[in-house]
Amino acid sequence: MLIYAQKLGWVVLTCLLISGCDSEEPNVPAAAPKASAPEPKLAKVEVKPTLKGPTAAELVASVAARVDSSVDETALVAALAKFEDRKTTLASIYQASERRHYDASGAISERGTEILDLLADVKRHGLDSRPYGFGRIDHGTFSVHQSLKAEQEVIRAQCKTAACARVAAAIALWLKGGQAGEAALVAAGLDKLDSAQRHHLDACIKPLAIQTSKTRQLIWQADVTVSAAVIRYLVDFLLAKPAHPFDFMTPQTIAKLAEEHSERLVERIAAHPNDLAAVMRAAWPIQEQYKKLLKSVDHYAAMVEKGGWGEVPSLPKKKLTKGAKSVWFLQLRTRLKAEGYDVAEQGETYDDELLKVVQTFQRRHQLQSEGIIGKGTLRELNVSAQRRLRQLKLALTRWRSALARDAAGFYVHVNIAAQQMQLWVAGKRERTHRVIVGKDNEDIDYSKRVKGKINRTKMFKAEMKRITLAPRWYPTPRVVDLELGPALAKDPEYFEKHGYVSEMRGDGTERVYQRSGPKNLLGVVKFQFPNKHAIYMHDTPSRGLFKRARRAYSHGCIRLHRPKQLAYDLLGRDRNMKKKKIDKIIKERDEKVIMLKNHFWVYIDYISASVEPEGDEQVATYFWSDIYAYDKAYFTGQLPVKEVEKYKAASLRGL
Template sequence: MKRFFILLIIITFGFTFANVSCNKKKESIKQISSANLDVTKVYNSAIPLDSVAIVSFYNSYPELKKYQEETFTLYGKHNFNQVWFDKKGLVEFGYSLYSKYLDIEREGLKVVFPYEKNLEGIFHEEIENTLDQQSTELMITNLYFFYADKVYNGLDSKVTTEIGWLLPRKQISYVNLLDSVMTHSKSSGEDIKIQIGQYYKLRAILEKYQKIEKGGGWKIIDLEPNFKSYKPGDSAVAIGQIRERLYITGDIQSNSKSNVYDPELVAGVSRYQLRNGFKSDNLILPKHINEMNRPISDRLKQILVNMERCRWMSPEIPNSYEYILVNIPSYNLTFIRDGKVALKSPVVVGKTMNKTVIFSGKMSYIVFSPYWYVPTSIINKEVKPGMAKNKNYLAQHNMEWNNGNVRQKPGIKNSLGLVKFIFPNSNSIYLHDTPSKSLFGNETRAYSHGCVRVGKPRDLAINILKEDKNWTPKKIDAAMNAGKESSYVLKNKIPVYIGYFTAWVNDNGEINFYDDVYDRDDRLAKLIFNEK
């Protein structure tokens, strides 16, 4: 029988293995979970599995029937030989799988395998296993598919489409994933990334916040009557409470218990403000304290729903040479090139009645000094009523009729500003400049009709065209200010992802919480946790 190294399994699943032999079932699961093995031998079993037993199994355990097709595919690839048992008994990978299942809350999930009692008989020596050997094999296989489905896939793609998530879902074959673990002779030396990196960062924060919750969470900060603000140098009981609150979440490194708003606390408040979508200044306002007073249960739920969103994302996204990410709740755009942040820019997104769509596309061209072709809905709701009140409405707004429609001429007052970035899509969404620069200074920036207004459009154009010899910053400036529309097709199309994450961990490991501008979190939480 061919021997295989367990290192690939560790890399693939992050599983922890115990220093026990396959037939040492009587050792506790806790011991199995906590010990580490550098190398464990996994055998390609020659123990046959009757295909008729598979059909019979699903007749007996109908709640697992959704995995029947994958089960047949798995065993077909293994010539209908068992994968969890060899001549020595249950392989250690089976114990590790069960340990991971018992610890599934670490993945932000509260789910129960439909036939959990049967698992106890398989993995605990003191409990009788009432299953025959082939049913035992199949029960473990279905535990694997159950675990992979819940942890790596999450909600069904039909459900996510219904709730407006139009970013492409990652595609992964759990049969091939398990098969690769069992058939490769050794690791290639590279991690097999099942989830996008943000998922693992959120998981680490989840563990931190769960510990805070077990420690009692944080206390409510008392707001004084008629309270307006605290400034550096002020003294109040509430300032001491704020200090304790920020110490718990790591915004300050020590708690002097002082009630004075001193420089150490000023720095901590600034850090907290930036992590929670506020502008950083020296003032503590009622809105800051109200945010601090949100119970830790709310934060835990926020982390969990964003871990779920990460399950839907392809881990291949960061492998692109360049791409653009827009996160709606943070009102921020990030342009990545060659694995590094080339540009960050504030953005304005669609208001509640004109939500920016969550989807992806490929930026293919840039339009300089663009016309703005006014959508019919805006013509009916804004332009025509304006014309009825003011006969000079079109001229005052630099607009003109064009083949029965209305368009706004190029120029600094154009609603699209001096440049727009096009990634063709059925939603008519694109990135563009805007003459309304003052809006980028607001903490809340949901004002548009659905498109994404970019706070640094010139910088974005320069970075996009940086490796194109046809363009220089001077030439870009000239095109943006020409007063005449022109387009340029990009040599390389750039993926653009417009997502929705209300909790995001930065490269420094700091959790950032953002306002749920479109009220999506609670709806998703209800789907995940079957809340009413």
């Protein structure tokens, strides 16, 4: 640099001299000769001596002496100490003491970018972003960038040439744990530097060592902060239950899960130790329904972004049927169009085209799809886009803690909210049946001395072990006391008319059952998966109820539409039983219990939105009724739900 400056100085001086000789002075008459004066002396230009720098080998040795490997260990320990609530799992991520998301230069890696993209998407999954510490992540990255700028300022202060700066940058990288050794510096151009440049480079080493030490600490802090967010992601997807009606967890409880279940999280991370983004994606429920609901979330989020839709005014009359005319239908068309329904915008008549669209809307909102517009349809129309989006995100939340979230192979899934049963085989939905679930009424169980919502179908999982053809029905003591007893008192022949038998058992107690036959309340087949709730699936003689859109009429068991078709399927697969043989057993009205050779799981969940097929490989978002008000309890902060309480009878009746 000094040589370059010297050359620049002589050029300037020469130009000044030339400029002086060529100046245009006015012509004056020649003066008389005078005595010659002494020639003026030119000022001496002081030539500074060339700075002598250390040799390349000495520079390499100087840098090597300042590389402090203990900085990484100290910085990692300090960073981990800030996350006591997930320290065990974090320690497993850093057991090799290597950064996971940032490289030595302070740049975030490709996999780190992938992780940040997944983290940035948590709101789409219906998750609260606050526990992820996005502010800390942003601050950490900003602090790293500021420290890197400080390194550049150190280099600029000492190095006056680009060649020197390049080698200084390589030294900074070595000091931070990047490419190291003489080869790295030579590759950056160390052997091309002259003595003066090496002198300035040597002056860089000490301040660079101080600043790069700070940078290393900040990089570790930023790296661990991202990993801490990854662990929170795994907790939210695998362990947290912020919306479960009964196993509800508070934010404080969820915050403790990382340490309480560290073994499970460590095991998950061990499956892809070098790819945390893959670990995160593997934490999603395996059901395709989850990914389909995410697309629905995107669709409704776009509607919300556009302003959603306004309320439809009150109906011009109590019920509107095909052929009705009113300006009200213009607003209905606008409303349906806003949600993506294919309907003409103009028209004051309830014509065939609009009727079909209304029927589709009703079907997708669990209404009777008859096309008759009443208060129920109006109520669903006036649910805002924002509320629909919240409902979809809640469905995602419920799927993450669903019993069937990772179900695979051969299994049955019952969705209470949809009143629907599905048979799944190897990831494919083989069968779908309507079901009737438990009533939502207030009731009393005198034998157990409890009252409340005792008829609701419970959420649980159990193994299907047997199928009973032509079953008898053994009513519970509560049913005998509250229903059969009063019926018998009114009509002494009630038992005989309806096929009931009362018999005395060996211990002197009475047992009542209903014989097999067309009047039997279990119908012709019963599917049993033993559980503490005494719930099973069965046929029913009251098949007309399956025509209703919302079906909560049982005492808790699951009544099945078209049950014989399911029996044919299951017994054909498991016991190679033919349809003809099954029908023969049913016709004989002699109860036959068939033990399954291959047991399979039955999962019963409550999820109030789903994506359903609609023919021609099309799918649509369905919003199911919140029949047990579990969604309402979540949105109003009333979880966990308390369904029953102790009942103290005023008398001994029924006890």
